[in-house]
Amino acid sequence: MAAWRELGGVECVAIYNRTRAKAEALAREFGIRRIYDDAEELLREAKPAFVDNITEVGGHKPLSLLCARHRVPCICQKPMAPSLRDARLMVEAFARAKTPFFVHENWRWQTPMRQLINTLRSGVIGTPFRARFTMVSGFDCWANQPALRELEQFILTDLGTHLLDTTRACFGEANSLYCQWHKTLAPDVKGENVATLLLSMGPAQTSVIIEMAYAKTPLERELFPQTLAFVEGPRGSIEVGGDYWLRVTTSKGTLARRFPPPRYAWANPSYDIAHASLVDCHRDLLGALRDGQAAETTGADNLKTLELVFGAYESARRNAVVKFGP
Numbered sequence: 001m002a003a004w005r006e007l008g009g010v011e012c013v014a015i016y017n018r019t020r021a022k023a024e025a026l027a028r029e030f031g032i033r034r035i036y037d038d039a040e041e042l043l044r045e046a047k048p049a050f051v052d053n054i055t056e057v058g059g060h061k062p063l064s065l066l067c068a069r070h071r072v073p074c075i076c077q078k079p080m081a082p083s084l085r086d087a088r089l090m091v092e093a094f095a096r097a098k099t100p101f102f103v104h105e106n107w108r109w110q111t112p113m114r115q116l117i118n119t120l121r122s123g124v125i126g127t128p129f130r131a132r133f134t135m136v137s138g139f140d141c142w143a144n145q146p147a148l149r150e151l152e153q154f155i156l157t158d159l160g161t162h163l164l165d166t167t168r169a170c171f172g173e174a175n176s177l178y179c180q181w182h183k184t185l186a187p188d189v190k191g192e193n194v195a196t197l198l199l200s201m202g203p204a205q206t207s208v209i210i211e212m213a214y215a216k217t218p219l220e221r222e223l224f225p226q227t228l229a230f231v232e233g234p235r236g237s238i239e240v241g242g243d244y245w246l247r248v249t250t251s252k253g254t255l256a257r258r259f260p261p262p263r264y265a266w267a268n269p270s271y272d273i274a275h276a277s278l279v280d281c282h283r284d285l286l287g288a289l290r291d292g293q294a295a296e297t298t299g300a301d302n303l304k305t306l307e308l309v310f311g312a313y314e315s316a317r318r319n320a321v322v323k324f325g326p
Contacts, residue, residue, distance in 0.1 A: 003278035014046035107162035125233030154191025172202030
């Protein structure tokens with residue numbers, strides 16, 4: 001909500017929550033005039049230009065499909081759905097309704113990640129042949145998101161969705177994937193909290209390693225939620241290091257520059273880089289909704305990310321490589 005207010009030309013005119021008191025509290029905080037505990041009533045009466053579906057994952061499918069039935073464009077939080085089948089049903093419903101459908105995927109809009117994407121696209125290091133992405137932290141993400149403890153599938157759906165989307169933005173679509181995951185916090189957390197993936201991506205079959213963990217260790221706590229990366233190409237390398245540093249090394253030497261996130265008074269300091277990225281993500285989606293420009297994270301595009309997420313669970317279950325594409 002605070003991120004939307006950073007952009008001109010958009011206003012939240014109505015809010016829904018199944019618990020009306022929660023809707024009322026948020027409405028007071030953000031000056032929202034119309035409050036509902038019936039989502040369909042909101043769509044009929046308020047007639048919004050679009051809906052931002054920021055419910056927990058159980059609300060993604062039913063509320064998004066409700067928007068599709070009313071032909072109201074919808075932005076859905078990630079992960080889009082708890083299963084690949086449900087995600088496909090959602091994308092198909094909006095396609096039939098000829099109504100825009102997007103997924104709010106903000107990780108690729110973090111300032112260091114965005115600069116990495118742009119630097120790769122510039123071709124300065126040539127076509128990458130190997131990359132490593134690491135998001136390992138001792139940060140207690142369950143302290144302010146206790147619902148995460150109850151997820152049967154945790155880190156691959158929560159964090160893996162972000163990282164796999166970002167690697168797709170960097171290298172293209174996956175050819176194959178192998179995954180192993182671990183649960184180190186049992187019985188306090190139901191789902192897996194450590195995972196390692198190896199992918200072949202894009203026409204160049206770039207080898208991509210993704211390491212992710214919320215292991216509640218002191219390791220890299222101060223970097224949360226920064227993602228570290230190292231990409232190698234025939235003409236050089238790109239490193240995304242801590243404290244928002246990006247280093248490009250070629251035969252000409254190393255060029256180092258910091259890309260810190262914008263600072264917003266409303267952002268939680270513990271989530272600063274993630275919260276700041278919401279504004280750029282919103283800006284991209286608003287451009288598509290208002291001006292008809294192409295958005296990066298459509299529902300159809302994000303479906304490819306979810307195919308990798310659930311492919312990772314299949315790979316770990318079978319202890320086998322999962323292949324994609326023709």
